[in-house]
Amino acid sequence: xGGAGRGVGEGRGRGGGGRRWRAxxxxxxGDVKLGTLGSGSESSSDGSSESPSGAxxxxxxxxxxxxxxxxxxxxxxxxxxxALVALxxxxxxxxxxxWGRRGLGAGAGAGEESPxxxxxxxxxxxxxxxxxxxYDGSRTPRILLAVNGKVFDVTKGSKxxxxxxxxxxxxxxxxxxxxxxxxxxxxxxxxxYDDLSDLNAVQMESVREWEMxxxxxxxxxxxxxxxxxxxxxxxxxxxxKDHNKQD
Numbered sequence: 699x700g701g702a703g704r705g706v707g708e709g710r711g712r713g714g715g716g717r718r719w720r721a722x723x724x725x726x727x728g729d730v731k732l733g734t735l736g737s738g739s740e741s742s743s744d745g746s747s748e749s750p751s752g753a754x755x756x757x758x759x760x761x762x763x764x765x766x767x768x769x770x771x772x773x774x775x776x777x778x779x780x781a782l783v784a785l786x787x788x789x790x791x792x793x794x795x796x797w798g799r800r801g802l803g804a805g806a807g808a809g810e811e812s813p814x815x816x817x818x819x820x821x822x823x824x825x826x827x828x829x830x831x832x833y834d835g836s837r838t839p840r841i842l843l844a845v846n847g848k849v850f851d852v853t854k855g856s857k858x859x860x861x862x863x864x865x866x867x868x869x870x871x872x873x874x875x876x877x878x879x880x881x882x883x884x885x886x887x888x889x890x891y892d893d894l895s896d897l898n899a900v901q902m903e904s905v906r907e908w909e910m911x912x913x914x915x916x917x918x919x920x921x922x923x924x925x926x927x928x929x930x931x932x933x934x935x936x937x938x939k940d941h942n943k944q945d
Contacts, residue, residue: 824929834870844922851917
């Protein structure tokens with residue numbers, strides 16, 4: 699009896715120590731297992747201790763899997779929310795670019811008029827070379843140029859023929875030679891009257907084509923006078939008739 703009692707007592711002692719050790723180990727891992735602190739471990743009569751390690755491992759694996767699933771689910775919802783917010787912001791930005799800038803541009807230019815819009819239509823008259831040079835866009839907003847003996851008001855094309863335009867070299871000048879030879883250098887301009895007599899047939903045909911294009915797009919305001927030539931007198935009726943033809 700004494701031996702049996704000691705065996706049972708020792709078995710219980712060892713069983714209790716095993717439970718306390720597993721509790722300490724679990725606490726050290728930061729995850730206290732309630733089963734090890736209770737009656738999850740049984741002591742046998744010979745002092746051996748049995749623990750339901752299979753069930754505990756399964757429970758532990760299931761817990762980790764559930765935690766991982768919850769983390770993934772929560773992260774997926776967060777990413778979805780971020781993506782939706784990004785799409786909304788992108789749509790708002792595109793709307794602002796499309797409509798907001800138009801409104802700003804309209805507001806900025808609402809009180810401004812182009813030179814052509816602010817100037818009255820020029821009455822028909824003839825010009826000498828000296829008179830034509832006064833209309834180069836730097837001394838007056840109006841810009842004139844001549845092609846094949848015809849003078850055109852190109853003020854509405856000031857972004858091309860103004861002082862800062864790519865064809866500003868022709869403003870206030872006879873542009874015939876430069877247009878015929880496709881030359882934008884000062885060599886294409888003559889300070890004296892240019893009768894274009896040295897141009898070949900192809901170049902003269904180009905000059906006539908340019909003249910027709912300017913007639914279609916800009917106002918014809920008169921002739922470029924040859925040296926010694928007297929200007930013509932235009933009546934209001936003739937002036938109105940010419941402008942109506944162009945309109």
